[in-house]
Amino acid sequence: MTILIVLLSLAAGAYFLAVIERWAVHGHLSLSGPAWAALALLGRESVLARKPDRLFFETGPVLLLVAGLMAAAVIPLAPGLIITDLATGALFLNAALAYVLVALIMAGWGPNGAYSMIAGWRFLGQFIAYAMLIVMPITAVAMRAESLSTTVIVTSQAQLWNALYQPIGFVLFVIAAIGLAWLPPLDLPDATGELAGGVEAEYTGVRLAVLRLGRLVVILALAGATVTFYLGGWLGPWLPPAAWSAIKTLIVAALMLSAGRYLPRIREERYLALSWKLGVSLALANIFLVGVIALVVPI
Amino acid sequence: MTGMTAQMVFLAFFGVAAVWFGIVVFRTRSMVRSALALLFSQTAIGVMFLVMQAEFLGVLQIMMMATEMSVMAIFMVMFMMDPGGMGEMNMTHQKRLSLWVGGIGLLAALAVVLLPDWGLVATSVPSAQAQAEDLGRELLSRSMLIFQSAGLTILTAMVAATMVAIVPNAEQRK
Amino acid sequence: MILELMIALSVGAGLFGVGLYGALSQTNLVMIIMGVELILAAALVNVVAFWRYLRPDEPAAQMFALIIMVVMAVEMAVAFGVAIARFRSRGSVEMEEARELKG
Numbered sequence: 194m195t196i197l198i199v200l201l202s203l204a205a206g207a208y209f210l211a212v213i214e215r216w217a218v219h220g221h222l223s224l225s226g227p228a229w230a231a232l233a234l235l236g237r238e239s240v241l242a243r244k245p246d247r248l249f250f251e252t253g254p255v256l257l258l259v260a261g262l263m264a265a266a267v268i269p270l271a272p273g274l275i276i277t278d279l280a281t282g283a284l285f286l287n288a289a290l291a292y293v294l295v296a297l298i299m300a301g302w303g304p305n306g307a308y309s310m311i312a313g314w315r316f317l318g319q320f321i322a323y324a325m326l327i328v329m330p331i332t333a334v335a336m337r338a339e340s341l342s343t344t345v346i347v348t349s350q351a352q353l354w355n356a357l358y359q360p361i362g363f364v365l366f367v368i369a370a371i372g373l374a375w376l377p378p379l380d381l382p383d384a385t386g387e388l389a390g391g392v393e394a395e396y397t398g399v400r401l402a403v404l405r406l407g408r409l410v411v412i413l414a415l416a417g418a419t420v421t422f423y424l425g426g427w428l429g430p431w432l433p434p435a436a437w438s439a440i441k442t443l444i445v446a447a448l449m450l451s452a453g454r455y456l457p458r459i460r461e462e463r464y465l466a467l468s469w470k471l472g473v474s475l476a477l478a479n480i481f482l483v484g485v486i487a488l489v490v491p492i
Numbered sequence: 493m494t495g496m497t498a499q500m501v502f503l504a505f506f507g508v509a510a511v512w513f514g515i516v517v518f519r520t521r522s523m524v525r526s527a528l529a530l531l532f533s534q535t536a537i538g539v540m541f542l543v544m545q546a547e548f549l550g551v552l553q554i555m556m557m558a559t560e561m562s563v564m565a566i567f568m569v570m571f572m573m574d575p576g577g578m579g580e581m582n583m584t585h586q587k588r589l590s591l592w593v594g595g596i597g598l599l600a601a602l603a604v605v606l607l608p609d610w611g612l613v614a615t616s617v618p619s620a621q622a623q624a625e626d627l628g629r630e631l632l633s634r635s636m637l638i639f640q641s642a643g644l645t646i647l648t649a650m651v652a653a654t655m656v657a658i659v660p661n662a663e664q665r666k
Numbered sequence: 667m668i669l670e671l672m673i674a675l676s677v678g679a680g681l682f683g684v685g686l687y688g689a690l691s692q693t694n695l696v697m698i699i700m701g702v703e704l705i706l707a708a709a710l711v712n713v714v715a716f717w718r719y720l721r722p723d724e725p726a727a728q729m730f731a732l733i734i735m736v737v738m739a740v741e742m743a744v745a746f747g748v749a750i751a752r753f754r755s756r757g758s759v760e761m762e763e764a765r766e767l768k769g
Contacts, residue, residue: 246522280620281551288555294562295531302524317566324559341624500670507677514684514704530700537707544718549731556735560742567746568696571759583693585762590691598683605675613667617722630725642736649740653747
């Protein structure tokens, strides 16, 4: 039952995200647009590249979807409304999201095309940049909650949201999340206009639909993770808990998507240099600060 | 003895998967496939840890190996002459010797597994929460020196690997 | 429960055998690293199995597993550093061509 509710809300969220993304890319709001686009994709011919690595070509999009769903499995929507409340939930989220990289490498390598292969390996470079900035802020969050369980992390923010308690970690995590979901301005793996769609270049029909759906689920899971770790999860006055998590998640996802409208694309080596020289030092400082605050003023 | 338990079935299944993917690593010609087969072998091992109720270690293994093996894959593509495996190159030597040594190693390890008396086997484990807490206390009290030297080793390895890999001066860059 | 222990340890033995074969038979440095990774993974499986079935109340065993993971990561980092240096100076990381390292 819980699983069904979570899956349904994921589907609804993914649809909402598709609408927002359409608005962010094309500039006009259309509620029925994504549905027609999905139907069109399902009806379209599935073109197969010449001499593909069939196994990777077929597995890549599915693995992306599975990784997104796994990550969503440890995000609590309300007290008790979570698929599995693991004692190591925050770490599990990382583990699931690490397979986004594997899925993209498979999807990039599989079709045996130059653009998609470059895009796949490029995402590996991008991964080196964002990986540390996903893990280290979460360390600080877990330090405050004294637990890796996502529900405990949410309840630890009853007094003060983590976004205010550790703002450095919050900013770093959101930037890294944008990199992980390869959203503009960090959308190097599918760099529209430069790599002709990148990883998506060789995919058509049903496979492309699965790939896009997987990406939407990953974005949603990341927004959910941001809300869980930094914005107090289901906590909030007046409304029921589930409504609060839904509202917060959708707002965060919409903000993440619309950032690309106003920022130029960042080259991967600049992103790499920035994340390691500035980001990692800031993340270490954040861990230190949170440790000091947790020891001196326990809130 | 209560016959087949769920734990046994899952352990055997993921164990076979781990060994089978391990064999695939050396049988496939495509280097990317080989690296990703190693990844799935390690992931199966991580799932085995989860079956053995070592939740933290299992999740950690699954997470770390995704990264490590993806990096492995790009190094394969960089350094191999035939990364796609389309040229049917032979990349092995002393095959007969290796098979013998591998087989003898396997049999010796199996003998060590089967022969001794393992004594009493524990039936219950602490909860995942308690495990994580115990591990943390262990790392920061009794085993602190070992833990710190592991961290220092990683740092040294990072610096050393970067130093070895870096281009010594600007002229050699051409 | 003894059978579960046996199964886990046999998996370790199998991984060890495969890794040993790979490390000896491959000619390329990166493939040899893969063999070594498999051998280390075998050790990891054994340590976790010992922890689970023989000493579940001993967190030091889990710590030992962590150290093995550290060794796996360090081994890879150093080997790839060497591989990059070797590739830059000689243009390949084939072991058959590395006989001059014998001294």
